[in-house]
Amino acid sequence: MTEATELNDDGLLRRIMAGDEEAFSLLYKRRHPSLYRFALHMSGNTSVAEDVTQEVFLALIRNPKCFDPARGTLAGFLFGVARNHLRKRWEQDRRMVSLAGDPDELTPPSGSGASSKAALVYPTGNGRTNGNGHNPAPTTYEEFTSIENVARVRQAIGTLPENYREVVVLCELEEMSYEEAAAALDCPVGTVRSRLHRARAILVEKLRDSRTPRRATAVGE
Amino acid sequence: MSDEMSDTEEAMHMDCGQFRAVLDDLDRPGTPGMAFREAALAHAERCSRCAQLMTSGEALDFALRQIVAHDAVLRASSRVETALLCALRQQKAHASRRRGQWRMAMLATAAALLLAAGLSLRHFSLGNRSGTAANKPLGGTAINSGAGSGNVEVAQNLAGDSQETSAFVSLPYATDPATLEDGTVVRVELTRSTLAAMGMPVTDAGSFDRIPADIMLSEDGVPQAIRLVSSVVGEQ
Secondary structure: OOHHHHOOHHHHHHHHHOOOHHHHHHHHHHHHHHHHHHHHHHHOEHHHHHHHHHHHHHHHHHOHHHOOHHHOOHHHHHHHHHHHHHHHHHHHOOOOOOOOOOOOEOOOOOOOOOOOOOOOOOOOOOOOOOOOOOOOOOOOHHHHOOHHHHHHHHHHHHOOOHHHHHHHHHHHHOOOOHHHHHHHHOOOHHHHHHHHHHHHHHHHHHHHHHHHHHHHHHHHO | OHHHHHHHHHHHOOOHHHHHHHHOOOOOOOOHHHHHHHHHHHHHHHOHHHHHHHHHHHHHHHHHHHHHHHHOOOOOOHHHHHHHHHHHHHHHHHHHHHHHHHHHHHHHHHHHHHHHHHHHHHHHHHHHHHHHHOOOOOOOOOOOOOOOHHHOOOOOOOOOEEEEEOOOEEOOOOOOOOHHHHOEEEEEEEEHHHHHHOOOOOOOOOOOOEEEEEEEEOOOOOEEEEEEEEEEEOOO
16 A cells, blocks of 8 residues: 555645545545444434535535644544534424434434434344334343343433433544543533533433333233 | 552542442543542442442443444445545645636736836836926937027037037027027927928928927027037048
8 A cells, every 4th residue: 555544644634635535535434434423323314424424524625724733633623523514414404303114214313303203223233122022121230231232222322412422422432532522522521521421320320211111011911 | 658558448448429430430541440440349349339330330331332343334335435536526626726727817917017017117217208308398309508509519419420500590489589698408309390380491391200400498498499400420
C-alpha cells in the first residue's frame, strides 16, 4: 500500500483538501463504521444512519477547514457533526409516525418523535425467543448473560433519553474514553461520566423491571 | 510503614457510597475506578446488596460487549462511499475551476493595473508637455525672449537646423504696441488656415500642414504679433 495508510487523520485530511481520493477512501474506511453505528443506534434506522454518515463526510469534503485540530480530534469532530445532523433529522421527522413492521425500523429513539411501539428487529444472532415470542426474563447470572438478554439490553438502550443514549453508545458501544466522548458531545468529562452512571442505572432498572412482571406471570401459571 | 498499611486498609474498607461511585469504572482503563477494583471486590464480598449491584453491572457489561461484537461488522452500504467519491471529484473540479477563475481575475487585475500605470505615465508626460504648452498654445516649440524685437532669443531645440525669421507683424486686434519692445515670444506651429486668418501671407490655405511661427505675447498673455519661422536643414 502507499504511504497514505500510515498517515493519521489530520494527515489524511490535508491530502483530502488537495483532492486525494485515496486519502479520502482511507479516512472513510477508518472512520465511517463507528459513525454509522452511532447514527444507527441513535436513530434506529439504517437509511437514516446511512444518510447521516453521508452528510458527515460531505460536510468534510465541502468545508474541510471547519475542522480545527486545536479543538479536538477529527473523530470527535465527525461525531459532533453526526450528532447535529441527527438532531436536525429528528426536528424534521418530529411529526412523522413510523410504520409498525417496517423491516428497516429499529428501536426508535425516545424523544425523536418516532413511535415507541415499533418492534425491535435488530438482529440478535440466533433470534431465539420463547414460545409466545417474548424473551424470557433472566433470573441467574447465566440467564442474565443470555442472547435474549442482549436483545433486551439493545432495546432498553433504544428507549433511553437521547443524552443518556449518546453516552452509552459512545462510551460503551464505541468504547470511547470519557475524554473522547466529551469532545464529541461538546460537554465536560464530568457530565459524560455522570450521564453514563445514570444511564447504566436506568438500563439495569429496566432489565429488572422487565423481569418482575414476567416472574409474576410465571407464578400465576 | 504503618501509614501505608492504614491507607491500604482504608482503601480496602470501602463503604457502599464509595462502591457505587466507582462501580461503573471498575473495568474502564484510564479511570480511577480501576485502582479501586480490589477494594470494590472486597466490599462486594461483605455487602450482599453491593454484590447484587456488581452482578447486575457485570451482566449489563456482558450484554454491551455482545452488542459491540455483533455490531462490529455493521457498515454503511457501498453506495454511500460511491456518492462521496463522486462529490469529492465534483468538489475538486469546482475548486480547480475556482482556481482558474481566480488566476484569470488576478491576471485581469494585473493587466488593468499595468494599463492604468501606462495611461498615468502617458498622462503625466502629456501633462508636462501641456505645462510647456502654456508657453506654446498650439503645440509649438517654446521660445524665451529677451527684451525688444531685435533681441529675441530663440531656443534652439532643432539641433542642426538654422532658422530664418520674418519680421513681427502686428495682429489685427493688438492693443499694446509696447509689447513689440519687451513682450514674450512663444514658438508655435499653426495651420496655414490659422495663419491666413491672422493676416499672414500663406499659400494653399486649405492644407493641414503646420508652419512654425513666433507669437509675441503681451504681459497678460494676449498675442500681439506674429512672425513666420523657416528652418534651413543642414546649415549650421
